[in-house]
């Protein structure tokens with residue numbers, strides 16, 4: 370990426386995180402540009418990262434190798450159709466917008482190299498995880514560029530089929546909210562067991578963080594980690610047995626299927 374020039378269309382939360390991550394990886398401010406209709410947004414991103422900003426999207430993409438589409442899905446069609454006459458050569462298009470398919474992007478932009486990504490909210494802390502899918506027009510070098518871009522805000526994983534992005538949306542895109550729900554429920558249950566709310570909250574949060582760190586660092590899978598901390602007839606086993614008697618795995622599977630179905634429905638609507 371030492372020579373790559375990147376233009377961001379939309380300079381909101383996600384673009385700001387990506388730009389911060391790229392700068393932290395050593396990209397020069399002169400390699401990055403951004404456009405956004407908001408004067409305050411442009412001033413902030415310029416002040417925070419020292420990059421050049423534009424009100425006009427077409428100006429931002431001149432000479433860019435990579436164009437990152439970081440606008441809301443609802444405005445994507447209009448943004449792409451306005452950009453299309455200004456695209457040059459085989460500029461790589463990277464879209465981070467939820468639910469906009471490569472077919473839709475290529476129908477608005479022409480048959481160009483497109484990488485479609487699904488990041489998640491912890492990307493704002495550079496602790497995200499993203500699924501990436503590349504169309505066949507994307508070169509090996511462009512795949513690397515896209516991977517490095519998303520790696521600036523966390524872990525980047527390639528997918529072989531675009532449809533798998535609906536599953537990524539269900540697992541990691543919407544996933545932070547599932548953990549927030551569990552945190553809420555455990556905190557409330559701890560309070561009912563007699564703990565002060567703040568204590569129950571801190572115990573839950575640090576347990577979630579510690580468990581996630583253990584699972585990420587471990588060489589064995591989560592099922593084995595769970596077995597190792599579940600003594601026969603102990604307290605953990607009592608809780609796990611109760612979870613499973615209430616159909617915990619089926620509840621999770623149904624929830625993720627509902628999210629994946631909704632993701633496919635939204636893609637259908639937004640692509641029109």
Ligand SMILES: NC(=O)c1ccc[n+]([C@@H]2O[C@H](COP(=O)([O-])OP(=O)(O)OC[C@H]3O[C@@H](n4cnc5c(N)ncnc54)[C@H](OP(=O)(O)O)[C@@H]3O)[C@@H](O)[C@H]2O)c1
Pocket residue numbers: 378379380381382383384404405406407410426439440441442444448465466467487488489490491492
């Ligand atoms: N945030 C996340 O955790 C997350 C996770 C996964 C995927 N995404 C995707 O990332 C994309 C950006 O999300 P975000 O959270 O960064 O949203 P955001 O903070 O609202 O940023 C979008 C920016 O685009 C600007 N914009 C609107 N119309 C534009 C146009 N015609 N040309 C250029 N810029 C324009 C907006 O300006 P105004 O505010 O003035 O309209 C805003 O500053 C979305 O498509 C979302 O689906 C986000």
